[in-house]
Amino acid sequence: MSRNRKPGTVSIIPNLNIIDIAEEGKGVGKADELVIFVDKAVPGDVADVRIVKKKKNFAEAVIESLNKASVLRTDPFCQHFGTCGGCKWQHMEYDAQLKFKHKNVEAALQRLAKIDTAGMEPILGSAENKYYRNKLEYTFSNKRWLNKEDIIERGVLEDEPGTEGPDSALEMNALGFHVPLRFDKILDIQHCYLQAEPSNTIRNSVRTYALENSMSFYDLRNHEGSLRNLIIRTSSTGEVMVVVVFAYVSQEQADGLMEHLKLNFPAITSLLYIINQKKNDTIFDQEVITYSGRDYIFEEMDGLKFKIGPKSFYQTNSDQAHELYKITKEFAGFSGNELVYDLYTGAGTIANFVAGNVKQVIGIEYVPTAIEDAKFNSQLNKIDNTIFYAGDMKDILTREFIAAHGKPDVVITDPPRAGMHADVVARLLEMEADKIVYVSCNAATQARDLALLKDKYEALRIKPVDMFPHTQHVENVVLLKFAGSAV
Template sequence: MKQRRNKILENIRLLSAGAKGVSVGKTEDGKTVLVKGAVPGDLVNVRVKKSKSNYFEGEAVDILEYSEYRVDAKCVHFGTCGGCKWQNIDYDKQLDFKHSEVVNNIRRIGGFPEFEEIPILGAPEQYYYRNKMEFSFSNARWLTQYEISSEENFGNRDALGFHIPGMWSKILDLKECFLQEDPSNQIRLAVKKYAVENGLEFYDVKEQQGFLRTLMLRQNSKGDWMVLFQLYKDMKAERIKLFDFILSQFPQITTLVYAINPKGNDSIYDLDIQNYFGEGFIYEEMDGLKFKIGPKSFFQTNYKQALELYRKTLEFADLTGDQVVYDLYTGTGTIAQYVARNAKHVIGIEAVQEAIDAAIEHAELNGLTNTTFYCGDMKNVFNDEFLENHPKADVLITDPPRDGMHQKVVEQILKLAPERIVYVSCNSATQARDIALMKDDYELVKILPVDMFPQTHHVENIALLIRK
């Protein structure tokens, strides 16, 4: 078996893009080959990592012919950090691959042969589109194979950047990143330079000790910036000097907050956030609606495409002002409030209490009196008693996590029997699985893929279902 797993498949032409960004080819006898480290269109030799009865998984070891879809990667860290795995594929082809993946999943998994395919909504900005980035400090910078083989003594190995995929204790020291607009790069580099020059301890992941742990940068569309430092321990004098230095260098920073985190993980959601400068949050506006964003807030990281996603969701909902709308997996209520101005009433359900608190606060901030939010596990809250005690939905919007909806939730939707369902998904495979369970009662009218994350394989999809 070991020999079969490590054998080489020769002259495999990669024909398309598959799930999770792999490229897909075929052997001469028709067996599927899923390949990492290559681009659709390449002709490659593949080292097999996994062998099943009907497919192989492997990685490209030789590229015999380069695909016509290849372009030069913009980033010097491409292939190492793992953040932009499609950066070497022409953007128009990225969109083609994403659109095809969604359509194929809806047809193959969902069993819907006919529906309107609206062309994928591409992003106007293929770089600098993220409004939130998180970086990690480490005293053990990842070394390249070239550096290791040189046997050179690398003295200071402090790093501020991303975790190397599969090596949680190793951090790639970022020179430049093209995901968030400046001054993101300048802030990160200035923080690192100051910390090194002033002898501040970078976090040791293995020993779990040090001072500087993580750096998060958030911005809004108006150019206000929030900075969050996670510190393993509080060294007050050093902390104040660092914070004051950064604030003096970057007037774009409107608030700076920090948290002391001696835990074994970097999650901030159970930490007490301390405010050092400013209000402790920033505001974002979307078509006249205002949203308060704090260090722990969930907000779509691609503002421009998120706004288009919400506009299209509202368009699919086709509201006239007298309908009751249910918004399942409402999160902080962004979609609920976006559609509320065109609805009679909106009912949102979400599992996370902090998100519900934010949704209620946002509704008050925007003067919306026709929204109601409930907290609890969806399959438990959205039950028969809930349906009996609340008005029937004319339109249901659902935007579940990647795993999709629990079967009990789908069953309750069928009992509720809204005239129209708008299903927003970040995973078209689970979306297709869920809507397949509704095909006896609902017609799939149309879909619209939306590219929220250029240079990656990820794609959102909006599906409209109308009751038969």
């Protein structure tokens, strides 16, 4: 099936049919029982591919010659496609993306949980597949990723992309996203299609100001430099939050950049900064300093207002989050008298969203600041039938806790990508709620948990929801009914 050019050189596999697409945006083909992952290939392509890495059961390859283009293929809209780690499926038509996401969820539930998916409902696509995010985090670095065009321009043809060799140190400064598998290399982003204006204009203005004023960009290896991260949040209410994360900076430099933002972007509702000199980028344990405006912005959903701070968790696709929560509420089928446990409640968004349809909601979340947001959001919306607890789920959700608060009629659980701890699954099996609505951002770990819950629960409804167009990520909502319930 393959042919070698010369002994010791790479293999070329001619006319490989691409039959599927993998999570990392790579097309999948088979040759002599070997599974081959092909970079930037689309199901339906027929191509000569060059093997670049080979293992026992699979290989990785690149396209040498595209002999037949798939009808599902489309031109990528972003100049950074192929280097940036995001939007890896944008070379495939959106309807086709939905088809493969639906298929991936279905396969995970069948293979890992042995669930009959014959009645699985069609995936809900996102009405907007560009500029749909309400939050982006950028990184400053003095180690800019150089693409092939950069290298040719500098005459460094013998080096691989990503090499250093600029005309000046300033040309190596970048503000953008990490290059996949290179923690210290940042792709300088000119225009990102994920977040609407003024996001791009603010980011580019910050970069220009920093370069013109000789502010040092962070060195990710040596932990030096003044500028570290930039966070931009927008909301459906038109409010904007900008958080500049500095490292080793003088107060004069910090004030200069913040004043620049204040004067040039009056639309910024919340202008904040943080001094983070730790070895990692997390800000949850860092002091947030308000330079101008409020220390939060507001989001609205279904008539409810939500306070969003710099450390708050909120679904990054606001419009599609509303659709996800409507499906969650519909699956639960509330009559108005239910006691609901909302596990992994975050900032209490789902808890507050369903509170008007039930007797009481009890939310549990690991992050204390998120619970404070949840309580505030209940007060803000004059909701008085929610109770929130902060702590590790497996430690909070005990037999004593259930005895004190009552056995829930419905459990809503929306865990992180790792899924639920085995102790939490065991507790759900013990408490025997009539219904469980399981919302997940990872079909594989959801399927693992559903396999354990099958001892007492039957899956009644399944519906995937696309929150992140042009990526492999997909949410999935499953309604489970307790076997002994009359529901």
